[in-house]
Amino acid sequence: MPQPRHLDRTGPVKYLTEFRDGAAARALAREIRETATRRWPIMEVCGGQTHSIIRNGIDQLLPDEVELIHGPGCPVCVTPLEVIDRALAIAARPGVIFCSFGDMLRVPGSAHDLFRVKSEGGDVRVVYSPLDALALARQHPDREVVFFGIGFETTAPANAMAVHLARREGLRNFSMLVSHVLVPPAIEAIMAAPRNRVRAFLAAGHVCCVMGWWQYPPLAERFGAPIVVTGFEPLDILEGIRRAVRQLEAGEARVENAYERAVTFEGNRPAQRLLAEVFEPVDRAWRGIGVIPRSGWRLRDAYRDFDAEARFDVGGIVTHESAACRAGDVLQGIIKPHECAAFGTDCTPRTPLGATMVSSEGACAAYYNYGRLHQLQRA
């Protein structure tokens, strides 16, 4: 039954239709199948790509030779437990308006989550941009407004801009709990790990929109791994995989840009300048993985007044991950989610031990849902 005609028009955002075309997707998948002659573990770094793969079922179109490993690119999943505990401590303070992206609210700290803090009287608000938090700070000069600044290079420019504007306007009641992470050091850490299985990477298209792809050729060369800058729609992801497989089969290890409609070699220079002005590299702990050298950003000294960790003196909060959770091994492709002893028993979407079980596109949660279906279909 076709759609009523007035709903069938594509409108201005063609990506929602053209880049999801079923016939074109199957043609790309066929080409991948014809190209791949042996097993190639390929990691998509970014959580947005994982979401698209799960949401559209892209992995089901691929031949067995292509193994997708869902990498550590979900900012919610890799934000360390102790940073979440610090967020919970700040959000519970009287007089604080704590602003966060929506999907952080359900991520468990060691005792509870931001939803619980809200139900107990904390003023926790979902915002879509750090600039919304800045507006709240202007509206409520008598309150401390704190923004939970997490994410990769993608969300960083808006966060940098918020802090930059706060300083310029002299907004004394605005601060940011910063836990930014960076893609290139993560790729380096994964490739350098002794148990690494990953042979090629799909680099995150939106990260490269900001940063360009000039950082990646040395990594591709050093580790002999193709890196393909890849977008987020089904055709983007299939094209990224196609190019990665073609390089792997040919024994090449180059950086290719399969997201040319958005990404240039240099990236967004004004954004990079702002980032360099506001942030400086720092060793950063990744949830489940551990500390990766120079893999994050923190506020520079000139902006330290806006650092919520210092303002609320929560730097002393130190907590440890569940010993049973092997999310780090999952995120590095060392084990599959169901190979974890806690999977489906102690750890379910209702009672997640790690963040990969929290979000529905987290690798563990995705396996949990599919796994139940496959069990039913076998029965």
Next chain:
Amino acid sequence: MTDIPDPSAWSCPLPLRDHPAVVMGHGGGGTLSAELVEHLFLPAFDDPALRLLHDAAVVEAPAGRLALTTDSFVVRPLFFPGGSIGDLAINGTVNDLAMVGAIPLYLTAGFVLEEGLPLATLGGIVQRMRAAARAAGVRIVAGDTKVVDRGHGDGCYINTAGVGVVAPHVDLSPRHARPGDRVLVSGTIGDHGTAILSVREGLEFESVITSDCAPLTGLAQAVLAAAPGTRVLRDATRGGVAAVLTEIAQAAGVGVVLEEGALPVRPEVRGACELLGLDPLFVANEGKMVAIVPAAEADAALAAVRADPLGRDAAVIGTVTADHPGFLVARTGIGATRVVPLPLGEQLPRIC
């Protein structure tokens, strides 16, 4: 946003003008309460049973079985593109009745008002309720008002309870879904939730997204007439179409397979949901019906729904199956399948 209903068009009757906003006394049972009832509620709802101002309304009892339901309405903002809390309070309860195949007859309306609510706003809400009740063919026969201290409510909460009558042969239940049945939706999905979110977040799109708030009695009766074997009707409110279909799958012990490509979604709603990281399948509707009908009657049911202006975007969106009982599975645009898991609570916008 020009099509948000304008409460200031309502003019305050004379005796009420001394208090342009709700005060605690409006709920105190004295003269202020009486004036509010006499000059605001009675003229708007204009019903002989209500006018008697007795402790309970006495109405004619129809022959047959009665359907009873109640629902409470909490929405921020009170007025939004395409409707208001008043429209929701009428249509929400009317639709709950319509989904068991009932013809809605009588409604009660209970108001919890926050001290300080402008009377013009309340007047506007009540006018919308009057219009919605007329459109749905129901009478508002009883009511109640309470006032809470400022800061203890979002301006206005409304509870409505409803009574309807069900024809003898009608027997609808989520448990009745059978493998092979077809799944219909009566129009575009996700409109209401996206409209609310876009005003709440101050998001402006090229075209205003309007709530689909509407009574479904006509559509429900049309389906029952065209497809007498209809198994289930549900209005896809909170949790959206996905929640309704999952509940049906669990209640009947069947699986449901959705064709994502067949889902009617307005381009502007699709765009807004992409932007906000939401899935229209989980977004609330206030005037959309999901119908499960036997395959042999699907074409007739679809034609009957499409014949109504409220149902012109109706589509067959899926099939009931014996496979994967209790699960909703979607066939994606590229031909793969995925489980559609219900969110634990509210759907949360994604960071990237």
